[in-house]
Amino acid sequence: xxxxxxxxxxxxxxxxxxxxxxxxxxxxxxxxxxxxxxxxxxxxxxxxxxxxxxxxxxxxxxxxxxxxxxxxxxxxxxxxxxxxxxxxxxxxxxxxxxxxxxxxxxxxxxxxxxxxxxxxxxxxxxxxxxxxxxxxxxxxxxxxxxxxxxxxxxxxxxxxxxxxxxxxxxxxxxxxxxxxxxxxxxxxxxxxxxxxxxxxxxxxxxxxxxxxxxxxxxxxxxxxxxxxxxxxxxxxxxxxxxxxxxxxxxxxxxxxxxxxxxxxxxxxxxxxxxxxxxxxxxxxxxxxxxxxxxxxxxxxxxxxxxxxxxxxxxxxxxxxxxxxxxxxxxxxxxxxxxxxxxxxxxxxxxxxxxxxxxxxxxxxxxxxxxxxxxxxxxxxxxxxxxxxxxxxxxxxxxxxxxxxxxxxxxxxxxxxxxxxxxxxxxxxxxxxxxxxxxxxxxxxxxxxxxxxxxxxxxxxxxxxxxxxxxxxxxxxxxxxxxxxxxxxxxxxxxxxxxxxxxxxxxxxxxxxxxxxxxxxxxxxxxxxxxxxxxxxxxxxxxxxxxxxxxxxxxxxxxxxxxxxxxxxxxxxxxxxxxxxxxxxxxxxxxxxxxxxxxxxxxxxxxxxxxxxxxxxxxxxxxxxxxxxxxxxxxxxxxxxxxxxxxxxxxxxxxxxxxxxxxxxxxxxxxxxxxxxxxxxxxxxxxxxxxxxxxxxxxxxxxxxxxxxxxxxxxxxxxxxxxxxxxxxxxxxxxxxxxxxxxxxxxxxxxxxxxxxxxxxxxxxxxxxxxxxxxxxxxxxxxxxxxxxxxxxxxxxxxxxxxxxxxxxxxxxxxxxxxxxxxxxxxxxxxxxxxxxxxxxxxxxxxxxxxxxxxxxxxxxxxxxxxxxxxxxxxxxxxxxxxxxxxxxxxxxxxxxxx
Ligand SMILES: Cc1ncc(C[n+]2csc(CCOP(=O)(O)OP(=O)(O)O)c2C)c(N)n1
Ligand SMILES: [Mg+2]
Numbered sequence: 001x002x003x004x005x006x007x008x009x010x011x012x013x014x015x016x017x018x019x020x021x022x023x024x025x026x027x028x029x030x031x032x033x034x035x036x037x038x039x040x041x042x043x044x045x046x047x048x049x050x051x052x053x054x055x056x057x058x059x060x061x062x063x064x065x066x067x068x069x070x071x072x073x074x075x076x077x078x079x080x081x082x083x084x085x086x087x088x089x090x091x092x093x094x095x096x097x098x099x100x101x102x103x104x105x106x107x108x109x110x111x112x113x114x115x116x117x118x119x120x121x122x123x124x125x126x127x128x129x130x131x132x133x134x135x136x137x138x139x140x141x142x143x144x145x146x147x148x149x150x151x152x153x154x155x156x157x158x159x160x161x162x163x164x165x166x167x168x169x170x171x172x173x174x175x176x177x178x179x180x181x182x183x184x185x186x187x188x189x190x191x192x193x194x195x196x197x198x199x200x201x202x203x204x205x206x207x208x209x210x211x212x213x214x215x216x217x218x219x220x221x222x223x224x225x226x227x228x229x230x231x232x233x234x235x236x237x238x239x240x241x242x243x244x245x246x247x248x249x250x251x252x253x254x255x256x257x258x259x260x261x262x263x264x265x266x267x268x269x270x271x272x273x274x275x276x277x278x279x280x281x282x283x284x285x286x287x288x289x290x291x292x293x294x295x296x297x298x299x300x301x302x303x304x305x306x307x308x309x310x311x312x313x314x315x316x317x318x319x320x321x322x323x324x325x326x327x328x329x330x331x332x333x334x335x336x337x338x339x340x341x342x343x344x345x346x347x348x349x350x351x352x353x354x355x356x357x358x359x360x361x362x363x364x365x366x367x368x369x370x371x372x373x374x375x376x377x378x379x380x381x382x383x384x385x386x387x388x389x390x391x392x393x394x395x396x397x398x399x400x401x402x403x404x405x406x407x408x409x410x411x412x413x414x415x416x417x418x419x420x421x422x423x424x425x426x427x428x429x430x431x432x433x434x435x436x437x438x439x440x441x442x443x444x445x446x447x448x449x450x451x452x453x454x455x456x457x458x459x460x461x462x463x464x465x466x467x468x469x470x471x472x473x474x475x476x477x478x479x480x481x482x483x484x485x486x487x488x489x490x491x492x493x494x495x496x497x498x499x500x501x502x503x504x505x506x507x508x509x510x511x512x513x514x515x516x517x518x519x520x521x522x523x524x525x526x527x528x529x530x531x532x533x534x535x536x537x538x539x540x541x542x543x544x545x546x547x548x549x550x551x552x553x554x555x556x557x558x559x560x561x562x563x564x565x566x567x568x569x570x571x572x573x574x575x576x577x578x579x580x581x582x583x584x585x586x587x588x589x590x591x592x593x594x595x596x597x598x599x600x601x602x603x604x605x606x607x608x609x610x611x612x613x614x615x616x617x618x619x620x621x622x623x624x625x626x627x628x629x630x631x632x633x634x635x636x637x638x639x640x641x642x643x644x645x646x647x648x649x650x651x652x653x654x655x656x657x658x659x660x661x662x663x664x665x666x667x668x669x670x671x672x673x674x675x676x677x678x679x680x681x682x683x684x685x686x687x688x689x690x691x692x693x694x695x696x697x698x699x700x701x702x703x704x705x706x707x708x709x710x711x712x713x714x715x716x717x718x719x720x721x722x723x724x725x726x727x728x729x730x731x732x733x734x735x736x737x738x739x740x741x742x743x744x745x746x747x748x749x750x751x752x753x754x755x756x757x758x759x760x761x762x763x764x765x766x767x768x769x770x771x772x773x774x775x776x777x778x779x780x781x782x783x784x785x786x787x788x789x790x791x792x793x794x795x796x797x798x799x800x801x802x803x804x805x806x807x808x809x810x811x812x813x814x815x816x817x818x819x820x821x822x823x824x825x826x827x828x829x830x831x832x833x834x835x836x837x838x839x840x841x842x843x844x845x846x847x848x849x850x851x852x853x854x855x856x857x858x859x860x861x862x863x864x865x866x867x868x869x870x871x872x873x874x875x876x877x878x879x880x881x882x883x884x885x886x887x888x889x890x891x892x893x894x895x896x897x898x
Contacts, residue, residue, distance in 0.1 A: 034320065041315045042323050043075035066292040070285070070326045072374060073302045076311040079383040084132050086378060088462050092163065093128045094436035095451050095459070097121060097407060099159035101424070101432065102448040103175045108422040113176035115187070118405035118418040119241070120156030122272040122375070126239065126400055127156060129381040130268075134389060135237065137472025142230060143599050146219075147474055148212045148238040150270060151188040151203025152419075157475065158185050161197070163452055163463055164473060172450050191477055191597075192627045192665075192694075199477045199598065201627045204620050206247025209267070211624075212238035213253050214587035216265040216395075218595070221549050225572050227524065227601050235389065236265045242286045243275025251293060253584050257395035258298025260551050266388045267397040270375065272404035273331045276419045282332035287399045300396040302384045307372025313359050321353045338403050338414030342369035375400035407435055479597045481692045484604075485521030486685040489716070492678035499674065499708035505744070506637045506701040508674035508708065510538045512681060513606055517546060517574070522604060522685070527592040527632075529576045529607040531585040537608055537637045537701075539575075540565045547573030582613045586621040593630030593696060602689050604632055611636025611700060612651050615659035626665040629694035633684065634660075639670075639700035640815030641837035642849035643744040652841025652849075654816045660698035661773035661823065668698040669771045670814065671719075672726075672746035675711035676770055679719045702744035702815070704846065721778070721798050722771035729753060729763030735873055736808030737762050737864050740769040740832075745815045745855055752813075752860035759885065760865060760878060769812065769821065775799045776823040799827045809833060809867035813860050833867035835859060839895025851888070853895055858886040 036045040046069040053068070097120075104115035120127075127149075138144030149157055155175065161167045167185070174184025178193060186193040188203035200215075202208030216236040222228045244250055257265055271287050273280055280286045287303060294301045305326075306314065314322060329349065337345045342365030350356040360368055374380040381400065388396040405411075405418035411428040412421035424432065426446050433440055438451055453459045467473055492512060499508075517523045534540040547570035554569040576592075578585040589607040596602035614636050615622045622634075638644045641654030660668035667684070671677050680699065687693045718724025723740070727750065737756065741749030749766045756762035769775075779797035786794045796804075803810075811833045812821035818836035825832040837853040850856035854863070862882050868874040883890055 037320045038318050042317055042320065043071055043314055044077075045320075046071050046323070047075055066295040067288045068291065068301075068303070069323055070288065070305060071303070071314065071323065072305055072380060074304075074380075074383045074387060076308075076315075079379060080386055082379045082382050084378070084382075084466075085462065088459060089128060089132055089378065091437070092459050092463050093124050094438060095163060095453070096128070096156060096159040097124055097436055098433070098438045098440075099162055099172065099450050099452075100155035101408075102450055103155050103158065103172050104422055105424050105429075106173065106448055107175045107177065111177065113187075115155060115176055115422055116152040116419065117155070117408065117421055118412055119150060119152035119270075119272075120154075120159075121406045121408055122402040122404045123150060123153050123239065123270045124156060124406070125376050125378055125381055126268055126270060126402070127153070127160075129378050129385060130237065131160065131474070132466045133382060134385050134470075135474040136234070136470050137467065137474050138476065138478055139471045142232065142471065143228075143234050144471065144474065144476070145235045145237060146199065146212075146215055146598060148200045148202050148208040148236070148240075149189055149475065150239045150241055150244075151201075151208070152241070153239070154186075154188050157189075161473070162450065163460065164467065165455070165460075165464075166197075166473060169450055189475070190627050191629055195479070195629065196477055197475055199475050201624050204624065205241070205244040206249030207620060207624055209238055209240050209244070209247075209250040210253050210583055211587045211590060211621075212236050212265060212267070213257050213262070214584060215591045215598070216262045217256065217260055218588060218591035219264060219599075220260070220262070220551060221576070222595065222599060222601060222603075224549070224551065225524070225574065227603075228599055233264050237268065238265070239268045239270060241275065242269055242271040242273065242280045242290070245269060245286070245290060246275075246280075249583055251297075253581065253587075254294065254297045254299065254395075256584070261393050262395045263392050265395045266385070267395070269397060269399050270402055271399055272375075272402045273335055274404040274414070274416070274418060278416045279331050279335055281330075282335070283330050285331055287401060290397070290399055294397045298394060300388070300391050300394040302387055302396060302398045304374035304377075304380045304384045304398060304400045306374050306380075306401075307377035308379055309371045313371075316359055317356070319353075319355050321356055322359065325349060325352060325356060335414055342366055345369065345371075373401045373403060375402035376406060407432060409435070477597060480600055482596065482600060482602055483692070484525060484602050484685070484689040486689050487516070487519050487521065487682065489679060489682040491515070491519065492682060495674040495678040495708075496711040498710045502705040502707050503674070504701075504703045504705050505671060505674065505677060506537050506703050507705075508677055509608075509635060509637075509699070509701055510541065512674075512677060513539075514542060516681075517542065522689075524574075525601075525603050526574070527576060527588075527603050527605040528574065529578065529585050529588050529592070529605055531578045531582050531609055531613075532580045533608070533610060533637075534575075534577065536610075537703075539608060542575060543568050546575055548575045548577045549573035582609060583618045583621060585609065586618050586625070589632060589634065590621065590625050590628060590630045593625065593632040594628055596631065596689075597629065602631075604685065604689065606633045606635060608635040608637050608701075610651065610653075611639040611656045612653040614656050614698075616653075616656065619659060622659070622666070623663060625696055626663045629665075630696055631688040631694065632696050633681065634696065634698045635701050636660075636698060637701040638703055640702050640704075640744050641841050642846055642853055642855060643702045643704045643815050644841075645846045645849055646843055647841075648843035649840045654837040654841070655820070657698070657700055657773075657816050657820050661776075661820070665695045666698055667695060667771065668700075668773050670700045670742040670816070670820075671770055672742055672744070672768050673711075674708045676719050676768065679711075679716050680770070683716075683720045700743055704744040704747075706744065706747050718802075719768070719770050722774040723767055723769050723799060723802060725765055726768040727753065727766045729765045730757045731763065733757060733761050733763035735760075735762045735868060736806075737764040737868055738767060738803075738806060738808060738810045739764050739860065739864060740767045740810070740812040740814075740821060742769045742814045742821075743816075745813055748850070748855060748857045748860045749813055751857040752864060755857065755861045755886075756864060760861070760874070760882065762864065762868065762874075764864060765806070769814070769824075772821050772823040775827070779824070779827045797827055799824055800829075803829055809864065809871050809873060811835065811860070811864045811867050813855055813863070815855060830871065833863065833870070835863045837895075839897050851892070858888050861886060862888060
């Protein structure tokens with residue numbers, strides 16, 4: 001029902017929002033809406049309504065709705081002029097499209113190495129507008145904007161680098177064939193594989209987004225602590241897929257960015273409405289869903305939905321029906337409009353309401369099919385990026401609507417198979433060439449030659465001039481070694497002596513970190529990271545002196561202000577207290593651990609956490625830490641399936657060392673004593689921050705108190721390599737055995753050594769096995785060399801050399817599953833007999849748990865005697881007698897393992 005203008009103003013004068021008056025209000029508002037549409041047009045009306053809605057939301061009881069109408073956030077009349085040369089930029093972009101496509105199709109014409117065309121095809125404009133006008137490269141006094149590229153769009157980034165002259169044809173030819181002679185290009189962004197090019201790995205969905213947030217936050221941390229001194233702040237740009245937004249890591253930390261006012265971050269979500277299998281939200285609208293989520297989380301949201309061609313149509317719609325139609329169509333419909341001819345869109349989209357058909361009467365079907373989506377329109381994207389870059393106080397997300405496989409036509413534009421399309425026939429290639437005006441002749445088309453204009457062409461000049469003006473190429477990973485003045489081992493001399501009291505390796509570590517924080521050379525570079533477990537490990541002792549980083553400082557008086565360890569938050573705090581987010585804490589570890597590369601400021605992160613919630617919980621980020629060449633120390637505290645007593649099945653970790661062993665550049669250690677910790681950490685700092693090795697460390701820490709012995713002479717090398725003799729067995733016994741102990745279970749080995757000597761005539765040497773993985777890696781390296789050099793004298797690994805002359809049985813006992821020590825079994829003379837904690841943990845005391853798993857003192861004695869019996873070095877009766885003597889129930893229930 002239509003209300004006259006008079007009614008509108010009449011109704012404003014009185015009435016409430018209930019009963020008949022409520023109807024009147026509704027009518028009046030409807031009339032006002034129609035009036036506004038008529039005089040102001042739909043975009044302006046949408047803006048006015050939005051303004052009202054914002055006002056309404058700030059009322060004490062805001063309504064639930066968090067979305068705005070399905071139109072561009074920036075209306076046409078507020079759009080800035082485009083500063084670039086659109087024609088030349090289009091030509092350059094088209095060449096990139098061609099080369100990116102050719103790279104993938106070529107690679108797959110004679111191999112099955114895969115690759116993706118459709119993702120970059122949809123996002124080319126999103127990147128090119130940023131490359132020509134926004135991304136700032138690294139200069140002497142500016143670290144460069146930090147850009148997280150969508151992993152599957154990598155061919156597009158290589159295509160640009162080719163036009164820039166940074167890559168040549170042979171590189172493109174070897175896309176995804178990195179082991180080809182001369183090398184090739186990695187499938188996705190991998191700094192490990194292309195260390196001068198890629199900065200941030202992104203291809204495991206969700207990791208780029210969460211890392212980018214913590215990177216932006218870490219940038220602020222560095223600046224707040226006076227460790228950097230930029231004139232302008234770098235921006236963090238993260239490009240992600242709309243499908244990718246479903247990963248919990250993608251959206252799980254977005255409130256952090258709003259809470260800490262990270263206006264140094266811009267996310268661009270490529271909303272091509274499709275993921276790998278089909279539509280992201282066929283029955284809904286991903287853009288609206290994301291808008292609601294981001295607004296609710298406190299972000300500035302900029303939607304780029306419609307291209308310039310729509311401006312006039314939107315303006316001419318006075319009925320409001322166009323917006324209604326745009327809103328009622330679901331993403332499944334929008335996908336169909338891409339695949340079907342323009343006539344379908346005319347009939348189905350516009351045709352639903354006859355008035356709408358009039359809006360497009362002047363357009364041919366062909367023209368209707370070319371009504372662009374906002375993400376393919378440089379003017380709309382520029383407006384969004386400009387607004388995003390200038391926005392203050394909030395992070396910004398740009399939701400850009402695009403078409404998956406844009407330009408691929410029949411070969412895969414908007415189709416459900418688009419993501420997997422890697423081949424194109426000659427006809428499709430011709431069409432693609434035609435659509436983007438690539439100057440390649442008919443007779444060459446089937447060969448898919450890469451196309452690069454000459455260095456003095458207008459295109460090359462323009463492209464290089466733009467990058468020069470913006471400071472240099474992006475992506476680029478530049479590392480200028482800045483050696484740190486790390487302390488020598490002597491600095492930790494207090495750990496060489498016996499401890500006065502019984503302490504755990506966790507306490508020893510916290511003490512060590514406190515000493516390191518005081519070091520004049522590197523104290524300021526230490527970044528203690530903790531996910532709401534400081535009190536569990538004793539890290540709260542550092543709160544008062546070093547403070548918890550908080551950009552707001554401390555706006556309240558903490559309840560424990562009078563205590564020594566009060567919860568002190570401060571603007572320049574050194575500790576990163578991440579709350580209960582292992583993924584967030586790991587992202588901080590990665591940001592700090594790569595600061596040497598991203599800022600030229602080496603930092604030494606120490607991330608301490610419940611070992612069970614490390615690689616098992618967020619293993620993909622641990623893997624990524626290797627790829628991104630992060631450095632630092634990961635401390636899996638509360639390690640050991642029986643050492644962490646009471647907590648039970650979910651907490652008791654006996655396998656994180658195995659997880660850590662799977663990461664090629666991670667050095668996992670299982671130290672038993674404080675001095676071992678000191679040796680490993682001192683050596684690690686030297687290797688990472690003086691020798692500049694791109695490695696990181698994982699140390700299992702235990703919470704069981706026991707005596708810390710003095711450091712025997714000359715053991716440093718063995719500690720670092722993974723095995724050394726800690727305490728030789730007593731002389732004068734006929735039977736010889738060797739027990740490898742590690743972590744807290746070293747205590748079982750030491751006590752077993754005494755019993756074996758006293759009661760069973762066995763001289764057992766106790767060895768400290770600090771790292772089975774490192775022993776194994778060294779042995780594998782030798783083995784590989786030996787296999788390939790059969791006629792040369794064989795190389796011997798460290799462990800083989802160390803044990804060559806030792807006699808008797810070898811036994812390993814640890815608080816981990818047997819697979820951890822078994823890693824080295826093939827290189828132990830006569831094999832290795834292993835005791836361990838395979839199976840689920842239980843809530844109980846250490847004593848009962850260790851008996852249950854068979855890693856207590858008595859089980860270690862029995863196990864050693866059994867290993868000797870297997871070698872016929874003792875009679876089996878001795879084993880039976882020991883079981884009786886030591887009171888072990890042979891029918892004791894076993895941990896279940898299938
Ligand atoms: C953690 C993870 N799971 C699954 C995949 C496999 N995968 C690669 S791309 C993709 C779809 C991506 O869709 P979207 O995020 O919408 O990106 P688009 O290519 O559409 O831009 C999937 C499922 C992956 N790379 N990472
Ligand atoms: Mg997508």
